[in-house]
Amino acid sequence: MGPYTITYFAVRGRCSALKIMLADKGQEWKEVVVDFPDWMKGSLKGTCVFGQLPKFQDGDLVLFQSNAMLRHLGRNHDAYGHDGKEAALIDMMCDGVEDLRLKYIKMIYQEYDTGKDAFIKDLPNHLDKFEAVMTKNKTGFLVGNKSSFADYNLFDLLLNLVVLSSTCLDSFPSLKSFVGKMSAQPKIKAFLDSDAYKKLPINGNGKQ
Numbered sequence: 001m002g003p004y005t006i007t008y009f010a011v012r013g014r015c016s017a018l019k020i021m022l023a024d025k026g027q028e029w030k031e032v033v034v035d036f037p038d039w040m041k042g043s044l045k046g047t048c049v050f051g052q053l054p055k056f057q058d059g060d061l062v063l064f065q066s067n068a069m070l071r072h073l074g075r076n077h078d079a080y081g082h083d084g085k086e087a088a089l090i091d092m093m094c095d096g097v098e099d100l101r102l103k104y105i106k107m108i109y110q111e112y113d114t115g116k117d118a119f120i121k122d123l124p125n126h127l128d129k130f131e132a133v134m135t136k137n138k139t140g141f142l143v144g145n146k147s148s149f150a151d152y153n154l155f156d157l158l159l160n161l162v163v164l165s166s167t168c169l170d171s172f173p174s175l176k177s178f179v180g181k182m183s184a185q186p187k188i189k190a191f192l193d194s195d196a197y198k199k200l201p202i203n204g205n206g207k208q
């Protein structure tokens, strides 16, 4: 067992990109699953820096904020570019993924019934930006010639978007090929095929 512990609810949510990355890097982690009624009692919440989960422990380092966790793993597992310029571009792409993830989360949790169709209709206007970067880079990754934490983050979000709209990548060949190749990486495939992944709902309200 590695030095990592992930504390989170029983959803894929904001931990899937992190877990896919750990799996691909051959790392193990311990999971503490928090029951929502327990969470509502407030004692754990009170110990979280921003009052929210996930919580990530690497030995005695305790982190909150899922993107900070991805960056930390990127630094420690050779997934943060070759130099400062690549690192800056990887940061930029991760922030772009976060913007789209936030739109997705808002639709799922606040306006699924009224906003799902409009979200799907508008999706190409967001996916085309990632398609352009991926196509221009030519390596099958967002930045440089190997996967960075931003790739794992994008990959996870795209998996969720394909569940929402099975055809959403059809006009984006670079993104479609990226998802195909990432999904076929043996360690990623093994994780995606595991109960640890499959049995968790994507979101906490049953919408997907």
Ligand code: 0HH
Residues within 6 Å of the ligand: 009, 010, 011, 013, 014, 036, 045, 051, 052, 053, 054, 064, 065, 066, 067, 203, 204, 205
């Ligand atoms: N920016 C933060 C990050 O990236 C956002 C964290 C966040 O929104 O880490 N945390 C939410 C849970 S993620 C939180 O702590 C959404 C999943 C909700 C699942 C709920 C229950 C499922 C039960 C099966 N929310 C609780 C809170 O704010 O009190």
